[in-house]
Amino acid sequence: MDASEAQDHIEMVDRILTRAEGPLCLSAFPFIIWGLAGAVMNVVVQLVIVQHYTVWLYAVAAGALLLAVGLSIVWGQRLRGAERRTLVDRQVFYAFNMAWVIAFIAQIGAPNIFAQWAQAGLWLLMYGAAMIFVAILVRSLPVFIGGFILLAALVVANFLLPFAGYVLAAGDVIGMTGAGIALYATRR
């Protein structure tokens, strides 16, 4: 190989790598769906625990959870048809799924430790941390602000305990669904 050939090859590699570094796209869909599902669950917990509505309302929360899981599975199936998956896509996938699995295990496996609002708080904490991690990874301001709003909602809820469910639900809607809508709007 001579120098001109090496130059040509290096330029090609550079072109390919520059193209691959292009805008890193996060899908808005999971943020919108999980933000809404989380809000429904927090409002239901507020109504049942604080305002003593019938426990049958938990069926609504379970329905929202199942709907979010179902829609996420359908969305995941559609992603399988993609032509490529970047290393960043994989890290984002692991970050959110790890947050989900840890929060789920804590909720199911340690209800005495994570009782009442601690459960809702744990979900916000895990998702807030995952969102901030992902935002730094893909350099996304809406996702970073969304993650910060989730954590801020947790602090505010601590001081407004009689309305904790509503505050946490607002955090879900503004932080997660809001971040999803911002991602969707900036991509159009």
Place this chain on the structure above:
Amino acid sequence: MDELLLSKIRLGAIAELLNADWVTFGALQKSIGTTNGNLGAHLAKLVDAGYVSEEKTFVERRPQTRYRLTQIGRGAFVKHVTEMQALLKRAQ
């Protein structure tokens, strides 16, 4: 230099896989711009050398072949590019 990576098509395929978890055969073909048979032959050489791994799957009942860069391939690519850069430096 790495003999396998002296081919522009094979080097291009490795560069495409560098930042990817996996890439389909179709996407590689589109970005490299060569025929099915030609790309298939080049990828087979990379697979045989252990630079790239091949995974066959079905998406909506249609077969899809995905390629991933292995650690061996990543190391070979970095070494090869470094050597090309050194060659350029010497020529200047």
